[in-house]
Amino acid sequence: MNLGDHPDIRTIRVAAADLNGVARGKRLPRRTAESAISSGTRFPLSVLNLDIWGEDIDDSPLVFESGDPDGVARATERGFLPMPWLNAPTALLPLWMFREDGTPFAGDPRHALAAVLDRFAARGLTPVVGTELEFYVIDDTGPRLRVPPSPRSGKRRQGAEILSLRALDAFDNFFTDIYDGCEDMNIPADTAISEAGIGQFEVNLSHETAMKAADDAWLFKLLVRGIARKHGFAASFMAKPYEDYSGNGMHVHVSVLDAEGRNIFDDGGPQGSDALRHAVAGCLAAMPGSTLVFFPHATSYDRLVPDSHAPTSVGWGYENRTVALRVPAGAPAARRIEHRVAGGDVNPYLMLAAILGGVLAGLEDAVEPPPPVTGNAYAQDLPQLPGTWAEAIDAFDSCPQVARIFPRELVSNFVATKRQELHYVAELSEREKVDLYLDTV
Incomplete structure (x- = not known):
C-alpha cells in the first residue's frame, strides 16, 4: 500500500x-x-x-x-x-x-521464525505453508456467551451445522467484509466453511512462503476480530470458548521445495519420500517440548478432549484425522504434512518456528519415524503430549529439541511469561478467564 x-x-x-x-x-x-x-x-x-x-x-x-x-x-x-x-x-x-x-532482538517471535528459515535457505530449501484458522462469532454482551443473531433473519442458530451454506449466508455481510479486507491487506483467504460448533467457522489461507504465511495468519486474526466488533459482536480464536462445543484449532500444511522448486516430499507415489518421513520424525520429536507453543494459555488445555479431533498423543498417519501429523492423500506433487496440534490461540510466528524447526531437525538427522498409526489414535497406546499448562512450561524450558529451534533468550522470556500467567490466572473464575482471552488471543 x-x-x-x-x-x-x-x-x-x-x-x-x-x-x-x-x-x-x-x-x-x-x-x-x-x-x-x-x-x-x-x-x-x-x-x-x-x-x-x-x-x-x-x-x-x-x-x-x-x-x-x-x-x-x-x-x-x-x-x-x-x-x-x-x-x-x-x-x-x-x-x-x-x-x-x-x-x-532474539526475544522477537518473528526473528525466531526468520532464523529457522535462514537455516532452510542455507540448505537450498524453501518451506511452503498453508493455514486453516477456526474461530467463533460470539455475542458476549450478556451473562453467558451466545451465538449472535443472524443479521439476515434476526434468529440465533440453535445447533451446529457442518459445511452449512445457510450458516455462512446468515453472516454474509460479515464474511464479505472479511474477504474484502483480506484482498486489501494481501491476505490469501480461500475457502470459508461453517464448523462443528454453534457460530464456528473456518477460513483457509492459501499456501505461501513461511514468513508470508505467518504474517498472514497474524494479520487475519487482527482483521477478523476487528471486523466482528464493527458488526456488533465478537470473533474469538480462543481454544475453547464453550465447554460443550468443539475447540478452535489452527491446522498447518507444510511442504518443502528444493532449489529447483521441486517438492522434496514427492516420490511419485502415495507414501511420500524419505525426506517426508524424516520431517515427520523431526516434528514428532519436537512436539512434546513445543506443546507450550501450541497450547500457550490457561484455557488452551480445555480443547484436549479425546475423540474431538484435537490430538492428545504423539503420532502420525496417512489420511487419518485422529493423529497429530496427517499426510493427506492426493496428487504426489502436492504431498505434504498437515500439523493438527495447535489451537487457534497461538502466536503464528512461534507456531511455525516450532513446526518448521522440527521439520528441519528431522531432515538434518535423517531418522525414521515410528510406524504410521492406522485407525483411531485416541484408542491406542501412544506417547502423550503434556496435559497441563505447568507440565508444558517445564517441558519447553528443558527440551533439547526446543533448544535446537529457539534462542535461549526467547525460551527464558516465554517461560517466565507463562509462569507469571500461571500464577495469576489461578485467581480467576471461569468467566474471568473467558473475558481475559476472548479478544486477546
Missing part, C-alpha cells in the same frame, strides 16, 4: 507481535510515516515480553536489571496496510524489533 495513493489516510498504527501474539505499538500522525519507515520506531525491548494482561514480567532481565532499554522497531517487508475495521481511514505498519546495534 503506497500512502501517496491514499490521501484519505489520517493516522497510522505501528505494531509488532509480542510473545503472546498480541499487537503492541503506537498511534502516530500521518506526517511521521516516512520517519517510521526510514528510521524505525523506538520501543522498550520489554514490550515484546509482556504477560497477557500487558504487564511487565517480574524479575525480567529486560526491565530493571538492564534499565528497561529501548530497541528499534523497524518495518517488515509488508509495508503499510489498511485497517478496514476502524472508522477513520488508517494504515498499519507491521514491525519487528532490533537492538540498538542493529542486531535482531
Whole structure:
C-alpha cells in the first residue's frame, strides 16, 4: 500500500507481535510515516515480553536489571496496510524489533521464525505453508456467551451445522467484509466453511512462503476480530470458548521445495519420500517440548478432549484425522504434512518456528519415524503430549529439541511469561478467564 495513493489516510498504527501474539505499538500522525519507515520506531525491548494482561514480567532481565532499554522497531517487508475495521481511514505498519546495534532482538517471535528459515535457505530449501484458522462469532454482551443473531433473519442458530451454506449466508455481510479486507491487506483467504460448533467457522489461507504465511495468519486474526466488533459482536480464536462445543484449532500444511522448486516430499507415489518421513520424525520429536507453543494459555488445555479431533498423543498417519501429523492423500506433487496440534490461540510466528524447526531437525538427522498409526489414535497406546499448562512450561524450558529451534533468550522470556500467567490466572473464575482471552488471543 503506497500512502501517496491514499490521501484519505489520517493516522497510522505501528505494531509488532509480542510473545503472546498480541499487537503492541503506537498511534502516530500521518506526517511521521516516512520517519517510521526510514528510521524505525523506538520501543522498550520489554514490550515484546509482556504477560497477557500487558504487564511487565517480574524479575525480567529486560526491565530493571538492564534499565528497561529501548530497541528499534523497524518495518517488515509488508509495508503499510489498511485497517478496514476502524472508522477513520488508517494504515498499519507491521514491525519487528532490533537492538540498538542493529542486531535482531532474539526475544522477537518473528526473528525466531526468520532464523529457522535462514537455516532452510542455507540448505537450498524453501518451506511452503498453508493455514486453516477456526474461530467463533460470539455475542458476549450478556451473562453467558451466545451465538449472535443472524443479521439476515434476526434468529440465533440453535445447533451446529457442518459445511452449512445457510450458516455462512446468515453472516454474509460479515464474511464479505472479511474477504474484502483480506484482498486489501494481501491476505490469501480461500475457502470459508461453517464448523462443528454453534457460530464456528473456518477460513483457509492459501499456501505461501513461511514468513508470508505467518504474517498472514497474524494479520487475519487482527482483521477478523476487528471486523466482528464493527458488526456488533465478537470473533474469538480462543481454544475453547464453550465447554460443550468443539475447540478452535489452527491446522498447518507444510511442504518443502528444493532449489529447483521441486517438492522434496514427492516420490511419485502415495507414501511420500524419505525426506517426508524424516520431517515427520523431526516434528514428532519436537512436539512434546513445543506443546507450550501450541497450547500457550490457561484455557488452551480445555480443547484436549479425546475423540474431538484435537490430538492428545504423539503420532502420525496417512489420511487419518485422529493423529497429530496427517499426510493427506492426493496428487504426489502436492504431498505434504498437515500439523493438527495447535489451537487457534497461538502466536503464528512461534507456531511455525516450532513446526518448521522440527521439520528441519528431522531432515538434518535423517531418522525414521515410528510406524504410521492406522485407525483411531485416541484408542491406542501412544506417547502423550503434556496435559497441563505447568507440565508444558517445564517441558519447553528443558527440551533439547526446543533448544535446537529457539534462542535461549526467547525460551527464558516465554517461560517466565507463562509462569507469571500461571500464577495469576489461578485467581480467576471461569468467566474471568473467558473475558481475559476472548479478544486477546
